[in-house]
Amino acid sequence: MSTATETPKPHLLELLWRAAPEAGRGPRKGLTVDEVVAAAVALADEEGLEALTVRRLAQSLGKAPMTLYTYVPGKTELVALMLDTLFERMATTDAEGPGWRDRLAAVARDNYALYRAHPWAAAASPSRPPLGPGQCAKYERELRALEGLGLGDVEMDDALAHLLAFVRTAARDAAQSEAEREASAMSDAEWWQANGPLLAKVLDAERFPTAVRVGQAAGEAHDAAYDADHAFAFGMERTLDGLAAIIER
Amino acid sequence: MSTATETPKPHLLELLWRAAPEAGRGPRKGLTVDEVVAAAVALADEEGLEALTVRRLAQSLGKAPMTLYTYVPGKTELVALMLDTLFERMATTDAEGPGWRDRLAAVARDNYALYRAHPWAAAASPSRPPLGPGQCAKYERELRALEGLGLGDVEMDDALAHLLAFVRTAARDAAQSEAEREASAMSDAEWWQANGPLLAKVLDAERFPTAVRVGQAAGEAHDAAYDADHAFAFGMERTLDGLAAIIER
DNA sequence: CCGTACATCGTACGTTGTACAATATACAAC
DNA sequence: GTTGTATATTGTACAACGTACGATGTACGG
Incomplete structure (x- = not known):
């Protein structure tokens, strides 16, 4: 209880500014936040926002759906990250x-x-x-x-x-x-023929x-x-x- | 084939202008389009658009969910009807x-x-x-x-x-x-304390x-x-x- | 009076985001 | 070098969505 090792989930701001604690224990990460976000942007660009699902995105990255939640707390935060990178690279x-x-x-x-x-x-x-x-x-x-x-x-x-x-x-x-x-x-033309009268x-x-x-x-x-x-x-x-x-x- | 009695599903425009064919055969309708729309507007007003689901709306009308599809072809058309009644009664x-x-x-x-x-x-x-x-x-x-x-x-x-x-x-x-x-x-205050630094x-x-x-x-x-x-x-x-x-x- | 058109509704499918628990991994400490 | 533990990965599962389909019962046109 009192000695519980609390793993505070990364806030959105920390993710946006890439201020993650960079922990060293455990298996290596197979991806980066930027890779996830880039893949998400590509998917949304090609097939629209409604095609951007966690499953599809994970598939395009060769991972299981739930894996993405290691990099991003949820879909809301993912979209925020996508927007910010878009603004960063804006022409x-x-x-x-x-x-x-x-x-x-x-x-x-x-x-x-x-x-x-x-x-x-x-x-x-x-x-x-x-x-x-x-x-x-x-x-x-x-x-x-x-x-x-x-x-x-x-x-x-x-x-x-x-x-x-x-x-x-x-x-x-x-x-x-x-x-x-x-x-x-x-x-x-068809619409007008159907609804015109x-x-x-x-x-x-x-x-x-x-x-x-x-x-x-x-x-x-x-x-x-x-x-x-x-x-x-x-x-x-x-x-x-x-x-x-x-x-x- | 050629003698197939086609029941053309009512187009949105016909619904908006209440120009339904008014068929006489079969059981009586237990509701009207206006009642469905009014209940939908009330539900959306009280609990927001995301609370407006077919199931909840049907429940508020004392009907089974699929019953609503007798009155409205789909949720898209329902929202269009809701909007138009709002405009009609606009102050x-x-x-x-x-x-x-x-x-x-x-x-x-x-x-x-x-x-x-x-x-x-x-x-x-x-x-x-x-x-x-x-x-x-x-x-x-x-x-x-x-x-x-x-x-x-x-x-x-x-x-x-x-x-x-x-x-x-x-x-x-x-x-x-x-x-x-x-x-x-x-x-x-909490937000600022968490993200301020x-x-x-x-x-x-x-x-x-x-x-x-x-x-x-x-x-x-x-x-x-x-x-x-x-x-x-x-x-x-x-x-x-x-x-x-x-x-x- | 019967046949048929239609209202009603139970069940079911495919989809979504994500909670939870199990498993595998690699470093910290000894 | 061994062990303990934090963490990455993933399979399964849940609740919710819109709605397609088919069964059932009703009431009017012939």
Whole structure:
């Protein structure tokens, strides 16, 4: 009881910063945390977040499922680790001009590209990501785009969070509508043939005049294929305009 | 083969508009779609989306689990129905002033209130919700706040989608951080005691000068309790400012 | 009055994350 | 060199999920 050798399970923070105690007794470890995380990222990239199961991941590493719990306390922590490595290796581009707007636009585009390349990340990432090295470096780098604009520290954090939340949502919506279109057995024509009559009957222009008019215009404009990217482009300009209101005052 | 009596399973649209064929043969139905949906909404309201299982829902209705599949083709369609009834019964408030900004602010606040009252809806609702009667009425009503401002039809749709996406994300983040705080076994003090030393060691101000300064300021300003509502207030003003750029031009 | 369409429901399958206990291994201490 | 122990690995097992399938009973159309 009192002499029980407590093996405190590694907290998430220790894993993120790779601050494991490095014990020496017992058999050698056949893997590293990085290998597990890398395999998980590869699997999620190729087959999506729902294909990332403990069993599949263990299989891809040539181990039994339960073995992974030696390296990671649970699936939640695994996803956090995946996200942080993604942030650490994130590609960045230079701003296209000297102004704050160019810098923030580059930040937005880089994040959008990241989430489009790894759709599982947009779906998985929580509002406040865990404070790993990758996240911290990203936060530092992106905050610099807002430095020297006359904003207070709190405003800088608010502004960045606002921009990043928009990008993440846009990417998530884009990936989702893409997945829905792929998963849908019906083509657009088939869907319209099946549901068109009912829709026409029920969406009369007297009950919903504005909705019918605007909805039809929007549907024709972007034929649902480039819908998501258009929404991102529109939203990014609006978001930057919104930030301009507190920057250029 | 050719004379096979095909029982076409009801499409989602028919369910949303309650356009079921109303067959007369066989035993009486013991429930209605509305009763099932209402019970599902009540269950999700009280215990969250993850507690909404077919078994629990059937139990709350006094039926066997598989019985529900008589009324709804699957869980996906059930959630769509839940969302549409939520939209149909959604409470709206009047704008606080005569301008477009007051109208849009009212739309944003109404949506935020809806998603805060029914957190599962913010988590479940897809980017493009199904075209049920509730969704259509909501779309019509909210578009009217954008009418007569000189925007094109496509721009009106873009602007509304942009605003609603922001609100949904803000509400989702708010609910998530609230849930995390409740689910966390540790209090803030405990967490800090456990992770503070490592964090202090690893977050040195030389590697991350801006991040440390801004992060500390942000952390102190809103002590994580009213964080989410603050983010909504800030983001709403920024979003409206962003839309102003294309409305007041 | 009968045949059939349909509501109801019990059972079962494949899937998930992971708790638990058994086994094998390699270093620390003597 | 031997022994004790911490630990990596793994097989089995559990509870929960959505839902496919088939049996059973009911009530209306012919």
